[in-house]
Amino acid sequence: MDVSLNVWLLTIVGLCALIAVDFFIGGRKPHEVSLKEAGVWTTVWIVLAVLFGFGLLFFADAETSGEFFAGFVTEKSLSVDNLFVFVLIMAKFAVPPIYQQRVLMVGVLIALVLRAVFIAAGAAAISTFSWVFFIFGAFLIWTAWKLIKEAREDHEEDEYEENRFLKMVERRVPSTDQYHGTKLFVVENGKRLMTPMLIVMLAIGSTDVLFALDSIPAIFGLTEDPYIVFTANAFALMGLRQLYFLIGGLLRKLVHLSYGLSVILGFIGVKLVLHALHEAGVHVPEISIPVSLGVICAVLVVTTVTSLAASRKAEREEQGRKGPGGGQGGKEDAGV
Template identity: 50%
Template sequence: MEVNALTWVITVAVLLGFIVFDFVSHVRSPHEPSMKEAAGWMVFYVLLACAFGGFLWFTWGGPEGNHQHGIEFLAGYITELSLSVDNLFIFALIIGSFKVPRAYQQKVLLIGIALALLFRGIFIGLGAAAINAASWVFYIFGVFLLYTAVKLIVDEIRGVEETEVDDMLVVRTVRKAVPVSSNFDRDRLFTRVNGRKMVTPLMICLVSIGFIDLMFAFDSIPAIFGLTQEPYIVFTANAFALMGLRQMYFLLDGLLDRLVFLPYGLGAILGFIGVKLTLHAMHENSVPFLNGGESMHVPEVSTVFSLVFIVVTLVLTTIASVIKTKRDEAQGAVAPKWNRAKHIHDDASAN
């Protein structure tokens, strides 16, 4: 398999086709999806991602003719999908803040996810260009992920309060820049009030979701670059994770607070990939004041081990969360909400 311009064009066209199909078949007629519908489409997108990973496995060998790229895609996809779970918590906060009716939430999520895919594509291109220009960028990615992992876990232990959505800079800025109607006009993004064209709260909500997801990309994109340096794999893993996000939102709605140990699992994954990136940076070292600009003899973590670590960590944190939640319910306690919202939005809520 050769990743050339035609490959990129076909891939983007197919992804856009799925988004259009989703809009025509599910979103154009506003309705609240049932659990059966959400589960069915979630399974469909997961199987689609697995099929794509299998395609890469058989058609795109690694540097030694192995199945490296297929493994890299699966590891990246699972990582992005797990990091997307906490996106859902923030999406729920935003949608709840704007009081979007359930029947219109699919449209908000789909268009917001389409915007997120566009922004992430740009961010991935910039990240790949930076890596190609200088290998020391891996040091920055590695240190940033380690900081993110530590802060995520520390904030969770301390129980840092979540930032209110109305206080987020992106939300306040959009509301100041354009006239916003006070009420929804069905599922329309624009409306007229007394002859004046205005955007509806639905439009502000989906724009907020798109931009907030971009903030999540500042740790999820470096994380997947720690598993593969192939921009095509980075982009497609993100795309497949985002495509199933709308169905996952309705499938897990009301269950997110039960995953009480998820932030610790995500912190462990981000920290692990941060270490992996740092070791890779040391192996590819070109920084003059470190070892004279020469490569350092350090162990490198294989992609297979990374995949196993990620899967095992997610399984253990999920099982532990279920056990603790059931125990708390038996004792009449309320499971605490976790606070990654605060971690992500410290900068977004700055005055």
């Protein structure tokens, strides 16, 4: 898809306008986000993404529209994994509930800017070196295997570990342990101090860089068009704040999410390797966008269904062990 500079500028301006509307309507005043509010805004962002995808169908072609939808669904599913870490970050810095939506909004904007840089670098590398697809494919297959190993170890992280960038900022910039509303800096005893609000925003934004290492190669495996890569990432990320509040309580029930994501990443990795071989002149079958979209959606549906079923089974077993009285067995609790 040949995108002119004017279209790029109009797209960026449009996205900025949507973000501004989101901020002034739902995020300007600090407050606890209700499930109703989160559900409405999550629906709004998904509808906007769908309308954008159908707009591409009208103004471009079916292939471009299919690439956007495949990329959006992939990025959205991978972004759910980010929410696990976001929960840990909020707990680590003891962010008051009324400020969490502001933290997520700014953190997601930082992540979007950083991803734009990653996308530009990836597009430049792909246009210059076709063998980059081999590297992307191999990396995704390795990441998929790593996810499976971590899932089988059944190791659950319960604490967020600060990255090097965050530690460097905290060492070099004087800070205070107290929140002062949404202020990023305060002056105490004539000294300018950074508040935990800024620290946690940087934590959210910089942590997403690690997730981008997986998601950017993954979406380049579905499309080589930087415009589609950027817009799919933008729509997936911009609804992430509301999704955090909507499914925050359900995250622990998605016990098979890592398996599903590993299958998706492995599938796209194989697709990238096949594409790289095809570009090198080797006659191998290539996986089409409709097939890719079908596989991704099917994996997500199966993962969600099996996760919820496994969670319900675990809850029933736990209730059975406790007994009807909530103790460790009915007869023992009754003194029999």
